[in-house]
Amino acid sequence: MVKIDNIDRSIIHALQVDGCLSQRALADEVGLSQNACARRLQRLEQAGVITGRTARVDPAMVGLALTVFVLVKTRFHDLEWARQFHRKVESIPEIVDLHRIGGEWDYMLKVVTTDMAGYDRVYRRLIDGMSFEVVSGLFSMETLFDTRPIRVA
Numbered sequence: 001m002v003k004i005d006n007i008d009r010s011i012i013h014a015l016q017v018d019g020c021l022s023q024r025a026l027a028d029e030v031g032l033s034q035n036a037c038a039r040r041l042q043r044l045e046q047a048g049v050i051t052g053r054t055a056r057v058d059p060a061m062v063g064l065a066l067t068v069f070v071l072v073k074t075r076f077h078d079l080e081w082a083r084q085f086h087r088k089v090e091s092i093p094e095i096v097d098l099h100r101i102g103g104e105w106d107y108m109l110k111v112v113t114t115d116m117a118g119y120d121r122v123y124r125r126l127i128d129g130m131s132f133e134v135v136s137g138l139f140s141m142e143t144l145f146d147t148r149p150i151r152v153a
Helices: 006-017 021-032 034-046 077-090 114-126
Strands: 066-073 095-100 107-113 134-137
Touching: 006 034, 021 034, 021 095, 021 134, 066 114, 077 114, 107 114, 114 134
Parallel strands: none
Antiparallel strands: 066 107, 066 134, 095 107
């Protein structure tokens, strides 16, 4: 864990809200000189606190109208099965998130695709050559928000 102070929190928050801020704008936002802000930003990046800055894309605007949360339960919990599963998931670009979870289910995936036929193609690729106990899709009817910045303690 990295020691974070209030200025670091401000930098992290500002970049989560707008990852395209110039160094000058970021420095102004957090009340530092440009050089001091750049040093802090570099420290946060080198420590792995800030892991990248990317553009957010509205899926519907690029023809990706369907989001599905897929829950997976497996009978296998060995390392080789997990590696095979991870390789399979990584080979399917429509799967944008993968989480190993606790409770009744073992994994949760987020699929962003064109439509039901697109999801069916993803589903068929996912199950091909894999052994699952249960695979269940939860279809998102509306995204209320998915860009909320995380609160850094």
